[in-house]
Amino acid sequence: MISATAADYGWIRSPSSFFTYALEAGYTLTLVRGVSPAELLEVAGAEPQGVCEGLVELIEQHADILDGYEDSPESFLAGAFTVPGEGGDWTLALEFGGDLGTRPSIMEALSTGTRAVSHSSNGGKPMDFFHWYEDGELRTTFEWPTDRTGSTPDELNEVMREVGLHPTRDSDPNIDTKAAVFALTERLTGVQVTEELLAEAEYQTGNVPEAPVDEWESITVDITDAHGERTYVHVRRDQL
Template sequence: MTSATAADYGWIRSSSSPFAYGLQIGYTLTLVQGVSPAELLRVVGAKPRGVCVGSNALIEQHAALLYESDWPESFLAGAFTVPGEEGDWTLALDFGGDLGTRPRFLEALSAGTRVVSHSSNGGKPMHFFHWYENGELRTTFEWPAHRTGSTPDELNAVMREVGLNPTGDEAPDVDRKAAVFALAERLTGVQVTEDLLAEAEYRTGEVPEEPAEEWESITIDITDAHGDRTYVQVERDQLTRDET
């Protein structure tokens, strides 16, 4: 296991970093052990878009895809092979998509192996981390102190080492996103650097958006400034009756 910490990933905040764009509009970065880039794109149902060199070219292709439609029904993902713990891994990167957050993809990709992903949805304060092993979600969190999965506490010691606090808030000088990059490196042995992303040869694919799921109810759960909680679950047929 590497000794990476949040301090090793301060470069993600640089204005010249490819992650300046990803943190602005959203990204997912997914690492899969022993699965080729072509196989990863096949599993997620991506339509091949060829090869591009460098993160700037990947960003340009992403922007071009957005401009092709007023309401895009897909997003661009790029993948390449990178050395890591116990052999080769595939690093998949997308901007504004959700490849690394879809459970059915991550379960399939992690069958017999390991998958680690982290993401941001851009301007909104939602940042997720997922660790899958052999098709099973082991640990996931948005806030480090609120973890779920089959083994939510297994990474606690490593989280503390990289700068995350599994029991509360981090120290004010710790960059939580940089610490998540370090946590991913600890689990994969893959050191992500600015030069790696800037110079990689990406096999690209157009990943279709998932169809909207049918819903049966909505939950309203609000706690006001005084600590009073309002919790209401409204069934779909109740709303239908109200409309008629």
């Protein structure tokens, strides 16, 4: 029985840990059962970039890609490798400043017939998210443990309490909620993520294009003030 708790992931805050870069820059960590690293990158639409020997090299290659853009990056680097877990092999994918594990279209495709779990942070702000998919369906997702959505938002409540997250009240200030999310992910995957695992892995890499921005045709502004006065304006794109 997997008994991981937040205490098992205290290493993510160690000043000597390379994962501090992920927390500062923003990251997404995704785990998918029964899908190879090459298959995961293909589903994500990634352009293959070869292999990175360890986390330091992955970070360096990520930084090189960022240096190649004068403005906002048009793609981000994802690294993936195979790791044993519950029910067989899983692929762990790690990226900095990207959103592979948070795009519904990618996660639905990756989790078809299997399970996929991801968690992320956008860095300094921060906004932190957790996603659990089962057979193409988003089962539970949250930014704050008390504000869950998905098709089964309450199914993980008991295990959330066990790892240190509180689904019905504010979390214990003495519990590192990010470490607790790592533990929750281990409970769902059987994959124990350690500093050594990330540091020494051989990452198969690919450049994932940024998600296209949806075109818009119009916007609506609908505001009611404290006196009940309503302002309603509909503006077409060709009017701007």
